[in-house]
Each structure stands twice: as structure tokens, then as C-alpha cells.
Amino acid sequence: MKEMTSVQMDFLLPDTRPDHVQLDSGAVLLPGFALQDAKTCMLAIDHITQQAPFRKMSTPRGGQMSVAMTCCGTFGWVSSSHGYSYTKVNPSTGLPWPKMPAIFKNLARKAAQKAGFAEFHPNTCLINAYSPGARMGLHQDRDEGCIDQPVVSLSFGLEAIFLWGGLKRTDPTRPILLKDGDALVWGGPDRLRFHGVKPIRSGSHIRTGATRFNITFRFVIP
Numbered sequence: 466m467k468e469m470t471s472v473q474m475d476f477l478l479p480d481t482r483p484d485h486v487q488l489d490s491g492a493v494l495l496p497g498f499a500l501q502d503a504k505t506c507m508l509a510i511d512h513i514t515q516q517a518p519f520r521k522m523s524t525p526r527g528g529q530m531s532v533a534m535t536c537c538g539t540f541g542w543v544s545s546s547h548g549y550s551y552t553k554v555n556p557s558t559g560l561p562w563p564k565m566p567a568i569f570k571n572l573a574r575k576a577a578q579k580a581g582f583a584e585f586h587p588n589t590c591l592i593n594a595y596s597p598g599a600r601m602g603l604h605q606d607r608d609e610g611c612i613d614q615p616v617v618s619l620s621f622g623l624e625a626i627f628l629w630g631g632l633k634r635t636d637p638t639r640p641i642l643l644k645d646g647d648a649l650v651w652g653g654p655d656r657l658r659f660h661g662v663k664p665i666r667s668g669s670h671i672r673t674g675a676t677r678f679n680i681t682f683r684f685v686i687p
């Protein structure tokens with residue numbers, strides 16, 4: 466039987482969400498924040514992946530991630546059977562990570578500013594590509610060596626249910642719908658909250674097809 470895939474046509478509808486949603490004292494959702502720059506960001510991803518192709522990395526527990534990843538910026542985040550780390554060189558190519566494009570840096574800094582974080586100097590950017598079914602388990606972003614600066618995340622293409630948890634793994638989670646062009650910023654008292662992404666539902670997006678892209682910016686201690 467032919468599989469049913471929904472075509473996400475909600476770009477035809479007006480987005481009635483407010484443009485600033487405070488989730489917690491240090492966590493803000495900015496619906497549609499990067500929508501106008503979506504096309505430029507997709508071109509930037511194409512350019513980066515020509516130098517640093519997407520790949521599904523191994524996990525320390527012996528599995529394989531369902532999300533395909535690559536990085537740009539001074540540092541890139543790497544997972545392997547040895548653990549998680551930030552590196553200056555991409556182990557898959559032996560080359561430094563591609564430069565962070567100006568459009569990424571500008572969007573990240575503007576989103577942080579809008580969320581109340583005046584000082585944000587990202588030196589690493591993780592690019593996640595989710596196909597339908599791909600997910601990310603609950604985790605904290607804590608490999609950066611400092612938590613003074615926030616995390617800024619931009620979402621494009623297929624929508625996701627993001628799970629926003631607490632400071633303990635067992636704390637309850639809140640589902641947050643992340644759509645094309647949305648920005649999510651968390652820092653300060655919320656910097657170490659657990660979060661994850663539910664399996665992406667199948668669908669086709671006008672700009673990205675059957676893919677959700679997420680671009681996440683952080684500052685890593687050199």
C-alpha cells in the first residue's frame with residue numbers, strides 16, 4: 466500500500482502565534498523569527514555540507530544516532546564510542562570545520578538579544594538533519610565547558626515536537642511545537658534543562674522536502 470505523507474501547507478495560513486513566548490525565566494520561543502532568512506540559511510547549509518558532509522555518528526553506548534549531523538565554526542561537536550567532545554578538526558575529513566556564515570552568526574546573536582541575552586558570541590554551530598522518524602533523546606547541553614552563554618536553536622522545514630524538561634532527567638516535560646523559521650533560546654537558570662525531540666512525523670515541506678533542519682549555536686571554552 467502507498468504510504469500516506471502529508472504535505473505541510475500551513476505556510477498558506479497566517480501564523481497567529483505571538484512573536485515572543487516566554488517559556489521560563491531564561492527560555493524564549495520566537496515563532497517565525499528566521500523565516501525571512503530561511504532560503505539563505507538553506508543555501509548556507511548546502512555550502513557547508515559540500516565541505517563537511519552530514520553523517521550519522523556513533524554513540525558512546527554503541528548505537529547510531531538517527532539524526533544526521535555536521536558542524537561549522539571554530540569548534541564542532543563530535544560523538545563516538547569514546548564519548549562526546551568538541552574538536553577543531555572534523556574527524557571525518559581531517560579538515561577544520563567550515564567557517565560559520567555571517568547570516569548564521571547574525572541570526573543567532575539577534576535571537577539571543579531578543580530573548581534577553583545581550584552577550585552571545587557563538588563559536589560553534591551544530592547542524593542537525595532529521596528525516597521522518599528521527600528523534601533526539603532527553604539530554605542536557607553540557608559539553609561546552611561553561612554555561613554563561615545561552616543556546617540558540619533555529620528550526621527549518623518539517624515541524625517537530627520539542628520536549629522541554631527540567632533540571633532533572635525525571636522532571637516532567639512540556640511539548641513545544643517548533644515550526645519552520647522558529648527560534649528557541651535558553652540560558653541563565655534554564656541553560657541546563659533537559660530537552661529532546663520526538664520522532665519527526667512524515668511529511669513534505671515546500672522548501673526542505675522530507676527533512677527538518679535544526680541549527681544550534683553555543684559558546685565553547687577554547
Ligand SMILES: O=C(O)CCC(=O)C(=O)O
Binds near residue numbers: 625627643662679681
Ligand atoms: O533539534 C532540536 O530542536 C534540538 C537539538 C538539540 O537539542 C541539540 O542539538 O543539542
Ligand SMILES: [Fe+2]
Binds near residue numbers: 604605606660
Ligand atoms: Fe540539545
